[in-house]
Amino acid sequence: MNGFKPGYTVWTSHGEVESDTMFNNFVVGESSRSTEHNYFQGSRMSDMVDDAFGMHSDFEQGENVEEAPNEEANIFYEQLRDCSSPLFNGSQHSKLSVAVRLLSIKSDNNISQGAMDSMIELMKELVDPNVEIPDSYYKANALVSKLGLSSIxxxxxxxxxxxxxxxxxxxxxxxxxxxxxxxxxxxxxxxxxxxMHYLPLIPRLKRLYASNSSAPHMRWHCENRRPPSVTCHPSDGEAWKHFDRTYPDFAAEPRNVRLGLCADGFTPFSVGATPYSCWPVFITPYNLPPEMCMTSPYIFLNCVISGSSNPKSKIDVYLQPLIDELKLLWSEGVETWDILVTKFQHACYFNVDY
Ligand SMILES: [Zn+2]
Structure with a gap:
């Protein structure tokens, strides 16, 4: 992170608002660095769970609801409700946040599955048997996968x-x-x-409409037209306008999804180590406002192509599952449930950038 001020985690000079005051109090207080780090991690973790799984308080309160969710959305909400309730009265953690945290600890520290299982066993012995935490790493992984964030x-x-x-x-x-x-x-x-590992795109797009934190923003590009001289979003560009003129039916529904695709390679190990290249492919929905579509929760990792060398023109081979999903979205569309207007709609795609 060269060029960044240490501790500049909330981009206040770039328009971001400091919302997590508890975290900031920790930073200026007397607490140790590791406490700060753990607290920050915990706070980020709950944000991540909220972002990824889309908490839906309005839905629970029955606001804005004219029509019940379809069966698929219902199953998702039921599973989410089951595993996101606090572990005990006053607990900041839920079964889901514990599972996500365990997965993150394993991958950040490169811990073996056996070691994770031993740690989980110890945790289970230490806490009240009624506190529901995943029984094993396998169960934690299965819980997260069940909610649609699986990889193939x-x-x-x-x-x-x-x-x-x-x-x-x-x-x-x-x-x-x-x-x-x-x-x-x-x-x-x-x-x-x-x-290769492939992370399906369609379930992730559906989540954008199932969550109160993202569904309203999926129409931003249409509802917040800028003056002609201002360019702050891909929708201000001539390519976007040309596409709208070419496909007026598509443009008429602002919730139709417009996606950008980006792929670039890097060498994860230092020069001189075994040659190894890693090509992540990212997708971002350009329906969102600029401050959202360029942030990590909305930049979806779609696949990772690893190997001893650059895939070059053979990258097309690895993009087949994505192209199949994009074709389905474009030609037939996919039905999803929008938490705001509770109306079924079709999600389609448009490749803005490559
Ligand atoms: Zn071959």
Whole structure:
């Protein structure tokens, strides 16, 4: 983070408002650095759970509701309600926030699953048996996945020619270069030589409409027209206006989703270490105001392409699952439930940037 002032976590000089006063009190107080860090982490964690799972207080209070959510939205809300209630009276944590925190601790510190399970076992012994915390790392992961934020592992050819996906899912070797799909591990099990992780886009777009914190902003681009001389959002650009003129039916519904796609590679290890490249692909909904669409909760990681070298033109191979989702959104649309107007609508896409 070169160039940033230490401790400049709330971008007050860039228009961000200091809302978390408790956190700021901690920073100026006498508390130790680690307490600050833990408190901040805890506070960020609850924000993350709120952002990711979309708390829906208006829905619970019955405001703005003209029509009941569809079955899919109902299941989601029921599951969310079940696991987001406080662990005990006065607790800041819920079963869901504990599960998300456990997942984060494991990945931040590169802890083995066995060690996580031992720690969870100890936590269970220390707390009241009625306090519901996940029984194991597997259960914590399953809880988060159940709420729609899962990822899919797709095997690929080591040389990047193809994915073992759809009609090719059962192939044992590459249909272009004949390279085998599996190697035999030390336990005698077949292990995929290379795989990618794909995080489906459509469930994430649906969450934007299921959450009070994002649903109203999905119409921002249409409801906040700027004067012609001001450019502060992709919707001020000529490309966006040209698209609106070309597809007036699409433009007529401001909730239709317009997406930007961005991919760039980096080497996670220092120069001189084993060559290794990592290509994350990100999607961001440009319906949102500028201060939201460029922030991490709304920049969705879609897939990570890892390997010993830059995928170059073969990046297309890895983008197949995303293209399939985008085609579905564009040609047929996907029904979702909007918490604000409780009307079914179609989510479509438009690629603004590449
Ligand atoms: Zn191949």
């Amino acid at each position: 592992r797709i095997d690929c050819c080591e040389k990047g020619c193809m994915l073992y996906y759809k009609e090719d899912v059962n192939l044992e070797s590459c249909k272009f270069c004949s390279h085998p799909r599996y190697k035999i591990g030390s336990t005698g099990k077949k292990l995929a030589i290379k795989a």
